[in-house]
Amino acid sequence: MNLFHATSDTEHLDRETHALFGHAVEGFKWPNGGSAYEIGQTPHLLRPFKLWSTVAGVLAAWLGPDAVRPIDWPADSHGPSSxxxxxxxxxCxxxxxxxxxxxxxxxxGVLxxxxxxxxxxGLVPxxxxxxxxxxxxxxxHLTLCADTP
Incomplete structure (x- = not known):
């Protein structure tokens, strides 16, 4: 099972982490040994997420580079923005x-x-x-996300 939660307020990060994980939070190890607050205050400690290049790479491995052109895809830095x-x-x-x-x-059909x-x-290498x-x-989920304001 995976759990994802986000907060825009780092003051609430430790409180919300405790609410989500209870006493298990004491055993949780944050990246680079930091606390929830420190990680929230220093986003450079978190690795950038390569969403679009990963998707395009998998499709290129399946369909070939002639079908999947990197120039068509958004930059990873744009994330899942509208x-x-x-x-x-x-x-796609x-x-x-x-x-x-x-x-x-x-x-x-995937879409x-x-x-x-x-x-x-079974299709994708x-x-x-x-x-x-x-x-x-x-x-x-692209179509669903595109329909959501």
């Missing part, structure tokens, strides 16, 4: 068109829910379990 989600959705549409045939239909995760895993899962779940 403009980035819109750009990624457009990139272009990628499906370039891939064509069954591969393009299966990619479109609309008709291609299952099991089927997706081994890029590691995290990368494949991240790609499928990100693509599966």
């Amino acid at each position: 403009p980035a989600v819109g750009a990624a959705l457009m990139a 549409t272009r990628t499906a068109q370039r891939a064509g045939g069954e591969a393009g239909a299966l990619l479109t 609309n829910g008709s291609t299952s995760y099991t089927r997706f895993c 081994d890029t590691g379990p995290w990368s494949g899962y991240l790609t499928y779940t990100t693509l599966r």
Whole structure:
């Protein structure tokens, strides 16, 4: 099981961590040995998350570099912002068109829910379990995110 929680106020970070984890928080080790407050105050300690390059990389391993063009994808630094989600959705549409045939239909199926995760895993070369899962779940939710203001 995974738990994700975010707060915009670092003053509440320790309190909320305690509320979420109870007494287990005493055994929790933060990156670089810091506390929740220190990590919240020093975002440079956290590694940047490579969402879009990971998704594009998995698709390129599956569909080939001719179908997946890096220039179509948003920069990782844009994160899951509304403009980035819109750009990624457009990139998927272009990628499906370039891939064509069954591969393009299966990619479109990931977006609309008709291609299952099991089927997706059978199609995509081994890029590691995290990368494949991240790609499928990100693509599966692009349309939903694009519809959300």
